[in-house]
Amino acid sequence: MHSESAEHRDKAGQSQDEWLWGWDPTPGIVSVWAENDGWALVWRRLPETGQLVRERVRFRPWLLLDRLDDLLHVGDRLGLAGSADALIEYRVLDGPGELRFLVSAEDGRTLSSALLHGASQRLGKRIGHLRDLGHDTVLSLSPEEQYLVATGRTYFRDLPFDKLRRMQFDLETTGLSPESCRIFMISVRAPSGATQVLEARDDSDEAEAELIRQLVAVVQAEDPDVIENHNLHGFDLPFLDTRAERLGVVLALGRIGSGGLRQRAARRGTASEGDARRRVRFIAPGRELIDTLDAVLRYDFATRELPGHGLKAVARHLGIAKEDREYIPGDRIHEVYQRDPERVRRYATSDVEEVAEVARMLGGAAFALARMAPRRYERLADAGAATGVLDPLLVRAYLRAGMALPAHQAGDGTPHQGAALHLFASGVARRIVKADVASLYPSLMRAFRIGPKRDHLGALLAIVDRLVERRLAAKAAAKAAAAGSVERYTQEALSAAMKLVVNTAYGYMAAGGTLTRFADVHAANEVTRRGRATLDLMCRELAARGVTLLEADTDGVYFAVPESWTEADERRTVDEVAALLPPLVHLEFEGRYAAMLSHEPKNYALLTYGGKLLLKGVAFRSSRAEPYGETFLRRAIERLLAGDIPGVRDVYLATLDALRRRELPTYEVSSFVRLTKSPAKYLETRDSRRELAYEAMLASGRTAWSVGDKVRVYRAKGGSGGVVESPEHAAYAADGPDRRDYDADHYSRLLRDTFASRLARAFTPADYAAVFADPGQLSLFAPSLDTIHSVLNRQ
Structure with a gap:
C-alpha cells in the first residue's frame, strides 16, 4: 500500500513538473x-x-x-x-x-x-x-x-543565457518622424562583443538605402539568435521599417525567406497603420527581437528602485555606464554629428554596449519564463503575467492531462475584497526593520489548498507550488551573490519574474470571469480573509514584543525598534513571530535601516546605515514629476533623516533661489506627459479650454502628433508652454541653447505646495510652516530651526 502511494505521488509530481516545464x-x-x-x-x-x-x-x-x-x-x-x-x-x-x-x-x-x-x-x-x-x-x-x-517543448533547455548569440543595434536619425527624417548612422554590437558604426556617406536616398542594406548584411553574416535594443519596438524597428519601405529596401532581418518584417498584436508597441488604437510589434522569423525596455519595466515593477526607465538612467543606476561615457541630447545628435562625428560615434557605441549589459543583468526574467511557458521568447518578454504566462501554462497542463478546458464564466456579483494594507504611523522613525513575507497570498493558497473551483485538475495550485519554490531559490541566490554583480541582478530579475507570476495567480482568480478562464472571486476572497488574519497576527505579535509598527501589507511589515536593541534582538524577534505563522508562510528578516520617512501607504523613504537613500512610491518617484522637484525631495529627505533640520531649510532656499534666478535648465522644470488627443480633437475644444501639453506642442511649432506620444513640456512665462528634449547629462545647458523662459513663480509655488508638502508629516504644523516659509515673508515669532525636531504621528 505504501509503495503504491509513493508511486502515485511520484507520477503526480512528474505530471506537475511537466505542466510547468x-x-x-x-x-x-x-x-x-x-x-x-x-x-x-x-x-x-x-x-x-x-x-x-x-x-x-x-x-x-x-x-x-x-x-x-x-x-x-x-x-x-x-x-x-x-x-x-x-x-x-x-x-x-x-x-x-x-x-x-x-x-x-x-x-x-x-x-x-x-x-x-x-x-x-x-x-x-x-x-x-x-x-x-x-x-x-x-x-x-x-x-x-x-x-x-x-x-511539450520550450526554449533554452540546458542553454545558459551567455550561450545565446545576441546582437544589439541602435539607430541615429535626423529626427523622430520616419516620414520626413532619415537614418544617418547605425551602431552595431556583434555577439562577440565587437562594435562597429555604419554611416551614410551623404544625405541622399541612395546613401540611406545602402546604409540599411549594410545593416541587413551584418545581421545575416553574424546570424544572431537574438537582436536587442532599448525601445526597439517603440522606435528603432518602426522607424527602420518605414524608411526601408519608402526606399525600396527589403528588410530581410530574419532567418527565412527574402521578405521583410512581419507584425503581431502586442500590449506595447507602435500604432497599427489601419487602427491607431491597436498596438503591433515586428517579427523577424527565426530570430527573437528583444526590447530591453520590457525588462526594465518588469524589474522596476517589482523593485521600484530605478530612477527612470531610459537607457542612460538605467545604465548609470546599474553601474554599467563608463565614467567617460559620451552624452548628447536626443534632439541635437545630428547637429553634433555634422561638426564632430567622432563624438557621435562614441555616443552610439556606448548605447549598444549598455543595451547588451542591461539585457544581461535584467533579461533573466523573460529568459526563465521562456524555459517554462509555451510561447516564443520575444512574446514572453512583454507578456502580462496572467494571460501571457499563466494561461499558456494552464492550457498546456489541461491538454497534457487530456482534460477539457472551462469556458469563461461571468461571476455571481460577489465583490472582490481588497488586499490588507495598514499605515500605523507617519512621520520620521528611527532604527527600522523590514520583515518580509515571501509571496503571502500564493503561500496561503498553497498552505490551505485554495484554488479555483473549476480547476478540476488542480493545475493552478501545482504551478504556484513550483513557482514559489523556484522564486525562493532565486531570492536566496541573489542574497548570496556579491552586491552589484551580474549574478545578483540576474537572480533578482528571476525572483521578480517568479514573484510577479505567482502573485498574479491570486489576481487571476479575483479577475472578472470574462478576463480569466479560472476566475473564482469566492476563492480569492478566502485567500484575502486568511491574508488579513495572518497579517493581523504578525502585527499583534510584533507589537507585543515592544516594537513600533509603521506599515504592513502583503509584502511585509516595517517597524521601529527600541534604541537599546541590537541586530541580534531584531532578528530573534522576527524569527519568533515567523514560528507562529501558518505552514508555508515565510516571514524573513529582510533589512534594517537607520531612519524612515513614512508619508502614505506604500510611499516612504529609507536611509540605510551606510547613508544610502531609498525612495519608494509615486509621491517620491514618478516619471511625470518635474526633475527639480524630485532632486529637491532627495536632498531634503537626506537632511531630514540625518536630523539636520537647518539643512532641510537650506535645500529649500537653494532650490527656490535657483528657480527665481532661472539657474536651472528648462528640462528640470518639465513634466513627462502622454498626449491623449489628436491635433484635430484638441483644436475642437481649444477655444473653451486650453491645456498646457497641447499649447506647448503648438508653441513649439509642432502641429502634428499621434495619440499616445509622450513628450516633456513646461509652463513658460505668461502661461504659454514649451517642449524640451530629455538631456542625458548635466552638461546639457552648457552644450546648447536653453531659453530658460519658464514661469519661475509657478514652479516656486509648485516647490512648496506639491513637493515640500510631502515632508509635512515629519513636522508639527507650526514647525513645517517655519521650515518652508518664503524668505520674503518670515514671521517675527517663528521658532529657531535648531529647536525643531521631526515627529512620528501614530494613526
Whole structure:
C-alpha cells in the first residue's frame, strides 16, 4: 500500500513538473517559426559546441472547440483521432469543461476554412475569422504556440543565457518622424562583443538605402539568435521599417525567406497603420527581437528602485555606464554629428554596449519564463503575467492531462475584497526593520489548498507550488551573490519574474470571469480573509514584543525598534513571530535601516546605515514629476533623516533661489506627459479650454502628433508652454541653447505646495510652516530651526 502511494505521488509530481516545464527534453531551442500549413522550423544551439542546427518538422495544427456541429458538414472526412481516411480528426477530452473537442488537421488552413464554413451555415451569416466565434467557442493559438503546446517543448533547455548569440543595434536619425527624417548612422554590437558604426556617406536616398542594406548584411553574416535594443519596438524597428519601405529596401532581418518584417498584436508597441488604437510589434522569423525596455519595466515593477526607465538612467543606476561615457541630447545628435562625428560615434557605441549589459543583468526574467511557458521568447518578454504566462501554462497542463478546458464564466456579483494594507504611523522613525513575507497570498493558497473551483485538475495550485519554490531559490541566490554583480541582478530579475507570476495567480482568480478562464472571486476572497488574519497576527505579535509598527501589507511589515536593541534582538524577534505563522508562510528578516520617512501607504523613504537613500512610491518617484522637484525631495529627505533640520531649510532656499534666478535648465522644470488627443480633437475644444501639453506642442511649432506620444513640456512665462528634449547629462545647458523662459513663480509655488508638502508629516504644523516659509515673508515669532525636531504621528 505504501509503495503504491509513493508511486502515485511520484507520477503526480512528474505530471506537475511537466505542466510547468514541458516534457520534451530537446535542448538549446533558440527560436521557433511555424506556419498554418503544418510545418515548423526549429533553430537549436547545441549547448556543448554552440553549433546552430535547423530542423524542419511536421506538426498537426489544432483548435479546441465547444462543439463539433460546425464540422459535421465534412461528413466521413471527420473522424476520431487515428482514423485512416479522416481529413479532420477530433478527440473528446475528459472532465466537465466546455471546450472539450480537440480537432486537428495536417493543414491548419483546411481546418479553419471548414470550421468557418460550418459556423456560417449554422449562424446564417458569414463568419470571416475564428475570433468572430468568440473565445468561449474556440481556442485558437498562434502556430508556434500550437507546436510548443503539442510537443511539450520550450526554449533554452540546458542553454545558459551567455550561450545565446545576441546582437544589439541602435539607430541615429535626423529626427523622430520616419516620414520626413532619415537614418544617418547605425551602431552595431556583434555577439562577440565587437562594435562597429555604419554611416551614410551623404544625405541622399541612395546613401540611406545602402546604409540599411549594410545593416541587413551584418545581421545575416553574424546570424544572431537574438537582436536587442532599448525601445526597439517603440522606435528603432518602426522607424527602420518605414524608411526601408519608402526606399525600396527589403528588410530581410530574419532567418527565412527574402521578405521583410512581419507584425503581431502586442500590449506595447507602435500604432497599427489601419487602427491607431491597436498596438503591433515586428517579427523577424527565426530570430527573437528583444526590447530591453520590457525588462526594465518588469524589474522596476517589482523593485521600484530605478530612477527612470531610459537607457542612460538605467545604465548609470546599474553601474554599467563608463565614467567617460559620451552624452548628447536626443534632439541635437545630428547637429553634433555634422561638426564632430567622432563624438557621435562614441555616443552610439556606448548605447549598444549598455543595451547588451542591461539585457544581461535584467533579461533573466523573460529568459526563465521562456524555459517554462509555451510561447516564443520575444512574446514572453512583454507578456502580462496572467494571460501571457499563466494561461499558456494552464492550457498546456489541461491538454497534457487530456482534460477539457472551462469556458469563461461571468461571476455571481460577489465583490472582490481588497488586499490588507495598514499605515500605523507617519512621520520620521528611527532604527527600522523590514520583515518580509515571501509571496503571502500564493503561500496561503498553497498552505490551505485554495484554488479555483473549476480547476478540476488542480493545475493552478501545482504551478504556484513550483513557482514559489523556484522564486525562493532565486531570492536566496541573489542574497548570496556579491552586491552589484551580474549574478545578483540576474537572480533578482528571476525572483521578480517568479514573484510577479505567482502573485498574479491570486489576481487571476479575483479577475472578472470574462478576463480569466479560472476566475473564482469566492476563492480569492478566502485567500484575502486568511491574508488579513495572518497579517493581523504578525502585527499583534510584533507589537507585543515592544516594537513600533509603521506599515504592513502583503509584502511585509516595517517597524521601529527600541534604541537599546541590537541586530541580534531584531532578528530573534522576527524569527519568533515567523514560528507562529501558518505552514508555508515565510516571514524573513529582510533589512534594517537607520531612519524612515513614512508619508502614505506604500510611499516612504529609507536611509540605510551606510547613508544610502531609498525612495519608494509615486509621491517620491514618478516619471511625470518635474526633475527639480524630485532632486529637491532627495536632498531634503537626506537632511531630514540625518536630523539636520537647518539643512532641510537650506535645500529649500537653494532650490527656490535657483528657480527665481532661472539657474536651472528648462528640462528640470518639465513634466513627462502622454498626449491623449489628436491635433484635430484638441483644436475642437481649444477655444473653451486650453491645456498646457497641447499649447506647448503648438508653441513649439509642432502641429502634428499621434495619440499616445509622450513628450516633456513646461509652463513658460505668461502661461504659454514649451517642449524640451530629455538631456542625458548635466552638461546639457552648457552644450546648447536653453531659453530658460519658464514661469519661475509657478514652479516656486509648485516647490512648496506639491513637493515640500510631502515632508509635512515629519513636522508639527507650526514647525513645517517655519521650515518652508518664503524668505520674503518670515514671521517675527517663528521658532529657531535648531529647536525643531521631526515627529512620528501614530494613526
